[in-house]
Amino acid sequence: MSGARRARASGPVQRSVEVDLGERSYPIQLGSGILAAAGGEIARHTKAHHAVVVTVPGVGRRYAPRLLRSLKEAGLRAHRVEVPDGDATKNLTQVKRLYDALLARGADRHSVVVALGGGMVGDLAGFAAASYLRGIPFVQVPTTVLAMVDASIGGKVGVNLPQGKNLVGAFHQPKLVWIDVETLRSLPSRQRAAGFAEVVKAGAILDLGFFEHLEGEGVAEALMDLDPEVLLPVLERACAIKADVVARDEREGGLRMLLNFGHTLAHAVETLTGYRKVLHGEAVAMGMVYAARRSEALGTTPAGTAQRLARLLQRFGLETELPPFARSAYLTALRVDKKKRDARIHFVILRGIGRAETLPLTLAEIAPAARRGGAKRRR
Ligand SMILES: NC(=O)c1ccc[n+]([C@@H]2O[C@H](COP(=O)([O-])OP(=O)(O)OC[C@H]3O[C@@H](n4cnc5c(N)ncnc54)[C@H](O)[C@@H]3O)[C@@H](O)[C@H]2O)c1
Ligand SMILES: [Zn+2]
Numbered sequence: 001m002s003g004a005r006r007a008r009a010s011g012p013v014q015r016s017v018e019v020d021l022g023e024r025s026y027p028i029q030l031g032s033g034i035l036a037a038a039g040g041e042i043a044r045h046t047k048a049h050h051a052v053v054v055t056v057p058g059v060g061r062r063y064a065p066r067l068l069r070s071l072k073e074a075g076l077r078a079h080r081v082e083v084p085d086g087d088a089t090k091n092l093t094q095v096k097r098l099y100d101a102l103l104a105r106g107a108d109r110h111s112v113v114v115a116l117g118g119g120m121v122g123d124l125a126g127f128a129a130a131s132y133l134r135g136i137p138f139v140q141v142p143t144t145v146l147a148m149v150d151a152s153i154g155g156k157v158g159v160n161l162p163q164g165k166n167l168v169g170a171f172h173q174p175k176l177v178w179i180d181v182e183t184l185r186s187l188p189s190r191q192r193a194a195g196f197a198e199v200v201k202a203g204a205i206l207d208l209g210f211f212e213h214l215e216g217e218g219v220a221e222a223l224m225d226l227d228p229e230v231l232l233p234v235l236e237r238a239c240a241i242k243a244d245v246v247a248r249d250e251r252e253g254g255l256r257m258l259l260n261f262g263h264t265l266a267h268a269v270e271t272l273t274g275y276r277k278v279l280h281g282e283a284v285a286m287g288m289v290y291a292a293r294r295s296e297a298l299g300t301t302p303a304g305t306a307q308r309l310a311r312l313l314q315r316f317g318l319e320t321e322l323p324p325f326a327r328s329a330y331l332t333a334l335r336v337d338k339k340k341r342d343a344r345i346h347f348v349i350l351r352g353i354g355r356a357e358t359l360p361l362t363l364a365e366i367a368p369a370a371r372r373g374g375a376k377r378r379r
Contacts, residue, residue: 012037015236019153021173022252028153028177028239032228035063035180037245038141039070044295045176048112048136050077052102052123056085057118059143063183066139067116068276076112079105083124087275090124090159092168098128112137112175118144118191119151126157140174143183145195145332146281147204147377149238153175154256155178164336171251181235184213184226190293194281195315196223199234201288201310202241208235208354211312258356261348262288263321264366268333272325283320290368298359300349305350322368 015030029041042051052072055064064080071078075221081096081101100113113129113136115122122140128137140152158169184192203211214220214234222230242259249255265287269278291307325333334345344360351357 013041013231017236017240017243019173019177024173026173026175026177028179029263030148030179030232030239031182031206031233033180033182034064034178035141035183036070038067038178038180039072039076039178040325041176041178042071042112042114042139043076046112046139048137050105050107050111050168051079051114052107052111053078053116054098054121054128054367055078055080055082056118056121058085059117059121059183060193062186063116063143067114068285071114073287079218083121087120090120091367092159092161094124095128095131095159099132102128102132107132107136107144109133109136112139114139114141115152115188116143117140117147121148122147122151122344123157123169124154124159126172126174127159127169130170131198135172138172138174140177140178142179142349144187145184145192145235147195148179148181148199148235149195149199150242150259152179153213153242155250163262168319177239179235179239180226181226181231184231189224189317190279190282192224192226192282194279196220196290196316197205197313197318199223199238199284200309201218201259201284202238202246204288204292204309204350204353205258205343205356206241206245206354207237208352210241211353212239215308218313220285224316243336253280256345256349257358259269260346261350261356262286264334264345264347265290265330265368269323270331271336272329274334274360278323282318285313285316285320286322289313290318290322291348292350294347294366295351298349300359301350301352305353308353324371327367327370331363334363 012034013029013031019026068078080357113125115125144147155171155173157172158166161167262284266283269283276335289306289310292309295301313320346358349359349363
């Protein structure tokens with residue numbers, strides 16, 4: 001692979017992937033039980049004298065003391081700032097609160113913002129770091145599967161506006177991504193499964209061998225159980241796939257769009273359910289199976305592709321059928337998601353497992369067909 005290199009792991013770090021972005025390159029380091037060793041590496045990669053750890057109460061209570069202790073042991077002044085949990089918190093009010101907290105604690109260019117939590121914290125804290133004093137160093141310590149393999153890699157940071165999700169943001173690459181898989185022990189299994197949907201996605205669009213590995217006997221189940229022997233190499237591979245895409249297409253020219261596989265319908269499902277009942281990764285699982293079926297119908301992928309994908313996702317306990325909203329509701333929701341005005345969406349289709357590309361399709365071509373006998377459905 002060109003962009004991501006498997007780097008040598010040393011000390012407590014068991015696996016390492018390099019995100020190759022020239023002078024903005026950074027390592028993703030993975031291990032089991034390595035949280036207490038983060039401080040030294042954060043100091044080394046940022047040269048910071050001061051760290052502000054941003055987290056949510058549930059995660060902070062469990063993991064912030066260990067992280068703060070290790071930062072102090074490494075010679076940094078270290079503070080903890082909490083933001084309320086929930087994606088609704090990823091907003092400009094909280095960004096302002098973070099600026100206030102950074103100022104109150106004397107944060108300057110020698111300070112580092114450390115995001116400890118899921119993708120919500122990473123996006124929010126990252127955006128504060130990107131904009132405070134026109135940008136100060138930033139480190140990701142992701143604690144959800146989704147944040148480990150997806151949100152913490154690639155430098156996209158930002159917040160929601162009342163008008164829509166992720167409408168304000170920046171590109172601000174972290175100096176280091178520090179992944180301790182032991183933190184996943186407290187993550188509810190539904191959240192775990194939702195994160196593994198993005199892992200399956202990485203294989204489905206770019207790596208047949210990896211997908212086949214995930215299909216192997218007992219692998220999905222071992223992942224859900226967080227068996228480190230199985231989990232670490234799988235997370236490493238998923239991180240390497242994302243890192244490679246980012247290295248080759250930092251600002252979303254084309255390749256990075258493939259990561260949107262399953263996401264067109266996922267966003268529609270999230271809109272239609274009001275972002276409540278369905279987790280993002282759960283919606284992605286449904287959207288991927290749907291997109292694979294569309295690919296079969298378009299003749300780009302062999303019959304059976306969608307079923308194969310569905311079977312794997314179901315082993316994580318994921319639902320693979322779209323909720324039964326009317327076609328008209330899907331059409332409306334798809335229109336909301338469309339940021340550009342042109343009539344077509346770059347819809348990601350499969351060319352067999354492990355290969356994907358985008359096709360410009362109209363909303364009418366993308367939306368689910370009216371169900372037989374189901375035109376007038378509830379909701
Ligand atoms: N920047 C990107 O490239 C990118 C990519 C994908 C998603 N995202 C963003 O990421 C966010 C979703 O991330 P997420 O799925 O991690 O959600 P999240 O950050 O909201 O975390 C999900 C829930 O799990 C809890 N949690 C986190 N770690 C835990 C742990 N170890 N133990 C127990 N509970 C824990 C959180 O407090 C929260 O309640 C969204 O805001 C999305 O827009 C960003
Ligand atoms: Zn996603």
